[in-house]
Amino acid sequence: MNEAVVLTPERILEATEDVLRRFGLSKATVVDVARALDVSHGSVYRHFPSKASLRDAVAKRWLDRANEPLCRIAAGSGPAPERLEKWLRTAFSIKQKKVCDDPEMFATYLALAQDAREVVEAYKDKQVDLIAKILSDGVAQGVFEIDNVKATARAVFDATVRYHHPAHAEEWAKPECPSRIDALIALLLRGVRVCKP
Amino acid sequence: MNEAVVLTPERILEATEDVLRRFGLSKATVVDVARALDVSHGSVYRHFPSKASLRDAVAKRWLDRANEPLCRIAAGSGPAPERLEKWLRTAFSIKQKKVCDDPEMFATYLALAQDAREVVEAYKDKQVDLIAKILSDGVAQGVFEIDNVKATARAVFDATVRYHHPAHAEEWAKPECPSRIDALIALLLRGVRVCKP
DNA sequence: TGTCTGACAGATATTGAAATCTGTCAGCGA
């Protein structure tokens, strides 16, 4: 008897991601996923209550993977301003890379993000927490001066939607984009810095 | 003979706006517009070379009308920080009002904005110029300290996409929205203000 | 003369019937 043929949520997610990448969000069916795993589609429903939950689980995995480098930056040490800048630039370039390398998954993410699904909300909240971590480090280091760290973290996140929300993805390739990002980051850094350090 | 029956671009735009409001962007046809004016649809093409140009012209009118209060604020006098805040809040509330009062036109605008059409680009550039005007007033007043006014104006515009880009319109009604706007505006104002005034 | 009409070709949208999909569940086989 072969252990590998046991149907696990993990294997289903793997197969779903493949199918999604191959056919795209609009064409991928749970029948396709079942076929890829060589089981009946009823079996898939034994592990995920609906197609939507399956899609959300795949998106969560994908988002968590994308989030990892950002967690490391936020958890790290060093001067907060540099870390905030690094964090933002990394966030932007991860998204930019994804949209090139993995367009089908990105389309899935876009569809997810457009209805304000739970997974995406949770992911955003996590991002805001990471920013808040860096901001409060900065306050502790005496380089940032912030009334309400949580609200300001949210404001920094909101101020940068243009460069991480998939709805604006077509703009990311434009040639004037880098200098606009520079100006935005400079403005935000000035907004949190203590006066005359 | 009746002067009112002369077919002018203005009358066509008026009728198109009506038809758009009545049927929505996806259903409105230039045949409908012609019918509303009681002329053949060929006549409409005598004044506008294509349906797209007609749609763009309507959008331009609509945007120009929406922009008027913002022009007045930018052209006004008084302390720049207050004016910048007023400008931003007005920009947000105009959009918010439009999305409630005139959802069909707003959908049209959304469709326009999604392909990055010329009209919308021009409108955005105009908005950035207005912000730049207020910023340079602030510099002149000695309350703002800004390296590159034009780039910073663009950054302020970019930082506020979430509250003026139609792609985010569904978020505007959420209860936490006002306090997030407050935090964002505070952050941006701090980003342009001189240190220790 | 200059504006408008209406018929036209090709493109696009609508429609309804057929196919496929989602989600459920009784029962099979290990």
Added chain:
DNA sequence: TCGCTGACAGATTTCAATATCTGTCAGACA
């Protein structure tokens, strides 16, 4: 017993035939 299957009902999607629309233009009409 437990996970899997496959048939099923209702929802959704596909597809091709049909209808409508866009954009043009020769000619009517004032």
